[in-house]
Amino acid sequence: MTELDIIAEILRGNTSKYSYIVNQYSKMCFSVAFRIVKDAEDAQDIVQDSFIAAYEHLKDFKADSKFSTWLYRIVMNKAIASKNKTKYFEEVDNQPIQSQEYDEELELKQGADLKKALSALNEKERLVIELFYFQEQSVRDISVICQTTEVNIKVQLHRARKKMNEILVNNGKFATR
C-alpha cells in the first residue's frame, strides 16, 4: 500500500490509518520544529498541532509534491509563527556557486568524527543537511519547505559541507570526490 493509497483511505473515513502517517514522520517533524524553536516541549506541541492541521487540510493535498514536503512545510510555518516571525531563512548574498562545489559529495567513512562535524553547523545548516541527507529531500523540495530560493538552499548546503569537510579533513577521516 503506497502513501497515496493510505491518504485516500483516510479521506474515505478510515482515520485510524492516520496513525501510520504520524509514526512515519513524527521524528523528522520534531527535528524541523526543534531547529527553529530550540525547545523540546515546544517542538512537541508544534508537531502535534501540525499533524492535526495536516489532517484537517488533507483534502487540500494535491499530490503535486511529496507528502513529506507538504507536511514539513506545515511544521515549518507553525514553528516560525510560534516565534512571531515570518521567515526563517534570510536571503543570503547571491554569490554564484561553482557547480563542482555544489555537486561535491562526501564519502564518509567513519562515524566518530561525524558528530563533531555536525556539531559545528548552525541550526539552519543543520536543518538543511538533515533534510537533504537524512530525509533525502531534493534541493527544490527543501526550498519549498523552507520557503526560500533554491540558490539559498544550495548556499546553505555548500557552507555546511565545507564546514564539515574542514573538520573531517583535519581528522583525516574522509575523502572528497
Added chain:
Amino acid sequence: MNDLKKIISEEIEGLMPKNFSQNVNEAVMNSILRQKSKPQFIYSEKKDNIILGLSVIFCSLLVYFFGYSKSYAISVTIPKDFLYSMYMKFTFAGLIILLIINVFVDSKKKMMI
C-alpha cells in the same frame, strides 16, 4: 552515508522528550476522533440556536401585536388573589421541575457526544 543517517537519527532521538512518538500519536488520534463527532454537535447546537431565535421572534411579535399594536391590543387584568391561588403555585412548581429536567437532559446529551 549510512553513518551520517544513523548519527542524525540518534541525535534527533536524543533531543526528543520521553515517549515522544507515543504521546504525539495518542494526542493526534484523540483529537481526530473528537473532531469526527464534533460536526454533529455543532449542527445540533446550531439547530438549537435557530429554534431559540425563531421562538424569541415569535414571542416578540405576539407581545407587539397583543400588547402595543393599536388595532389588536388586548387588556388583561389579573385579580390580586389569583397570584396566591393553588393554580399559580402548581404552575410555578411545574416550571421549576421542567427547568431541572431540561438541564439534566442537556448535560446527558453532551456526555453522549
